[in-house]
Amino acid sequence: MYLTQGLHRMQQQNPDALATVFRGRRHTYRELGERVSRLAGALQGLGMQPGDRVGMLGLNSDRFLEYMLGTWWGGGVINPVNIRWSVPEIVYSLDDCDTRILLVDDNFLPMAEGIASTAKVRPLLVHVGDGVAPAGMLSYEHLIREHAPVDDAFRGGQDLAGIMYTGGTTGRPKGVMQSHLNLWSSAIMSLADHPLQKNCIALHVAPMFHTACMSSLVAQVVAGNPHVFVPMFDVIDVLQTIERERVTDTLLVPTMLQAMIQHPDFAKYDLSSFKRLTYGASPIAAPVLERALELLPGVEFMHGYGMTETSPAISRNGPGNHSREGIANGLLRSAGRPLQGIAVRVVDENDNEVPRGTVGEVVVRGSNVMLGYWNRPEETAEALRGGWMHTGDGAYMDEDGYLFIVDRIKDMIVTGGENVYSAEVESAVAGHPAVAACAVIGIPSDKWGEAVHAVVVLKPGCEAAEAGIIEHCRQHIAGYKCPKSVTFTTALPLSGAGKVLKRDLREPYWKDKARAVN
Template sequence: MKLTQALISAVQLRKDAPGTIHAGRSRSWKEIGRRVACVAGGLRRLGIEPGDRVAILAHNSDLYIEALYAIAWAGAVAVPLNTRWAVAENAYAIDDSTPKLLLVDKAFAEIASALRGAKSLTAMVYLDEGQVPDGMQGYDELVAHAPIEDASGAYNDLAGIFYTGGTTGFPKGVMLSHANIVYESLVWIYALRFREDTRYLHSAGMFHLAGTSPMIALTLVGGTHVTIPKFEPELAMKTIAEHKVDYCLFVPTMLNMMLNHPSFGTYDLSSVRDCEYGASPMPDALLVKLMRVLPSWRFHQGYGMTESAALATILPWEYHALEGPLASKRKSAGRAAPGVEIRIVDPAGNEVPRGTVGEIAIRGAGVMLGYWRKPEESARVLRNGWLHTGDGAWMDEDGFVYIVDRLKDMIVSGGENVYSGEVENAIFQHEHVKECAVIAVPDPQWGEAVHAIVVPKDGARLDSEMVIAHCRTLIAGYKCPRSVDIRLEPLPLTGSGKIMKSALREEKWQGYTRSVN
């Protein structure tokens, strides 16, 4: 099955039902289907051929949804860019994926000028309304083109390149096929109860699989996409109340921000039937409080990653029990999603006994094709048909997975993955830095925060403000250290000569448990 078949199905079965709602504007599935075929025709007129990459740098909107389907309809490959990245990071992704076309909205129109120099880019499209910036094609001009027939190719063809952080200091492009994404979308429908009358709030960025997977799933059943440009606590609550949203996805930080917002309690949130959470640790105290103050909400947890096209395990609402025999399962990440195999393995890839901590390995239809133009990285994580996640966990006798650590030194801050290698790569570019290590430290608001330990070169002047300011010129703000220790003594080393991060973390995590609930 291909991405475009989801749209074809929605048009056929729910043509007059509202497909998208954005900023007070509503469009039916019939209208969306016509616009997508026309935009695909416009992309062809701009020189886009099957297999070409088309990048998008924009906030959530109904136009973003149309554009993703139009790229697939034209037979091209979507490259959604991270709206929170620094210019240098998105420039790297563009140079790596070599798209012919870049679509940007008003929020990124100025940034686009800094990206225009990429050799592969032949045109830019303004994915927004109003005055079209100089040197760009208007999105409405694409809509005005004659429609073309679906040319999306085969189900095993590459559908998208989704960039994720790189342990070596540079982002990696995760290659997902049509089949990868559609299968994961079917999991959403079956396990997370999407229906044709579902009204889903897109609060997660659409460049995330947490945005793309439910987008395809909801289209498959002909539900209604309700979009907000980006998450803001009051905007999310207001939108839920105004449009009677009945399904949401939030990372724990978002839920915490809403719960502690002055306006919480002034908006009617009772329309919400289901809420999926994931992407970062959920403190059990926060989950219990949410369950008590929002008793009509059924909470579901999902664990996964870009490399698995999102969901690998699911903890359904039935296991979110406050007491009784199921209460202990609430602290797990759930069991394997339908059609997904989960093993906990040792470094050699052998399954370990139940209750023993090892690495999560995943096999299933959602597992990526590999990393774009990184065969060695692909071979490292894709072994004998299994995706080796680098996440440490144990499994109980009932098949529930309990995540205990992240083996790749990944920091999860506010639902965003931050790889220490990327931050260290940026810090090391400062001329006065001799050594550095980046670790996670506990943070009451974000769950985890980025912390750097830096050793300056002999005789060099360096302070925490200088390190943070330097990082802000190279990487996204959320990846920059929130705190920095400047040390004059060398960092501790392991027997093999590597920096002993476990010792550095132990100093900061005394009295805390670093786990994912």
């Protein structure tokens, strides 16, 4: 149960198989193993001891995978940096877990000196690029060339593998400690539940600092499949890469999937190789998903539900429910059933399991559940109380064990004494033909305590009025759930993982209030 095991296996059994593709670079597993073992030696030469943290600030690439595997091979712990963060936020995460080595690619060189000069301990900066390293930085490629390969440290099991900082949507980000066992077992349980297809070629689109993409990476390493990378999400780049590299599998967050199927050039590309699409990380509006199923009839769709603290697997809704039958019986809207090896319950505020069909909080236990939050024993104890990870997600479970996520508990709106789940309202709003994207929040109301408010992005060239959006919702959900007000914007604020930052949407309405509920 160590995360370099898949690389060892491929070096032994099929070393000349294709391992990575990024732009013009292609490496076999033999070449990947050589680069990883040399990078591990370089990191050790820079002072990395077993358990030391190494960070990387960069877009998706083959070198990002090398960083992960090389750090683990050398006995270190990865700290992938959120690419959407400002310099102070990045410095906070480096200081918090004492990260002394930071790899930076060309895209983030303007931030490098600001990070290094304001950190408590100036990290060693490594330039991850093809050109000459800037002054004060070491060259990634030079380090690999000049250092001899070293033996794998073979850290595994409960040894710390990564510190994944939460998005910081509320308060300071927390460092989620994931062990080798956490990440390995999450991948194995996902593969056991839905095995990869033969000759799988995986495209990594979601940001690699995020646990959803990391889970896909680890699973592909375990399986020994080729990895294809695009730096970041761009609709045309993704479509071109699928066509050129004959990609079979990918993971997208809903905002990416929506942008892809709505692009006017979508139908121009040959996507015949494409066989499986996993989506997750945030809710998806039903009209978007149903349209995607229409446009990609030969593709298996799967919904993955999880969180950073569970590395991330919890449940999965497979291809069988992404069908006309699944739409008709409602299972399309499910988050699926818990994966093998993972125990899930839905509980009330006293941690008592609630009857099937009753909304409560999802709690999880299994070998995939985090070790805890870095240097936060009280918050760790609260999250893992009773031996169960408390997710903060509100959901109900049906008689067949299917989970239906209704909302984040903190996103629930209490209006006139009724509980309204924003995800349900968002699905109704998204069904309006002029709506491209939306988010629903609670805002202060003297009459209702909180009022349901929708923030809407319209499709290019489309028009809609507040009254029309509200009336559309009345045709699909109860009146008390419908927005009391609507504002229009050109774009929703997104985290690096593509999640809507509802904190930013709420802030103008609640900034003068003593608390964020009314």
